Amino acid sequence: MTYFTSWEEYAKAVEKLYVSDPNKCRFVTKYIHSKGQLCLKMTDDVVCLQYRTEHTQDIKKMEKLISQLMRHMASKESK
């Protein structure tokens, strides 16, 4: 799959995918220090959403997204 170019689009797509089937989704962060790269991936083994960045300011956005996801995952609602 190709990488998303805009963070906003990516965040929206991730949330959509997660809501469609929370039981199947997983989120992967990969940080490669030598390349100064941060890769994010959200997949349910059918669709795969990826985002790649080299900028520090994206860490904050990522944290927000992760916090949201984590909160959803560790909640009592089964949806």
Added chain:
Amino acid sequence: MTNSTNFVKSEQRWHHIVLGSALIAEAEAIALQKRSQYQFVLCLVYALYPDINDGRVKPKPRATATAAKSSVKSNKASQHTADAEYRCLIRAVLGSKKISTVIAQKDVNKFQLAYCNLLKGNMDGLKKKEKAAKSKAKVQAI
């Protein structure tokens, strides 16, 4: 549910850490230790982790010929799953080192705080914002 058990299948190889805060400490230690290496890749996986086995990490043993008894049990289990609390499974990989933890709802805030600090502190190989330089250039251009 089958999907989550798939995740857990290879669990024997994972060094499972019960406390989220302990995972953070461990991850920090590994990150520091591997700093000098030319490649530093930290992989984190977040997945929904239904509380099927009361926090059991290893896969459930497969149902065998004595299914008569276990069918009653599995009924109970499915009932339990229906109103079970969902938790978040977190895994970190660096080279051959693998650690994992499960976060319950009440620990989410605490874990997030520690985790975000870890990210901010260690992902320092990324490019910094060049806003200051750019705005100066703009002023000069005007």
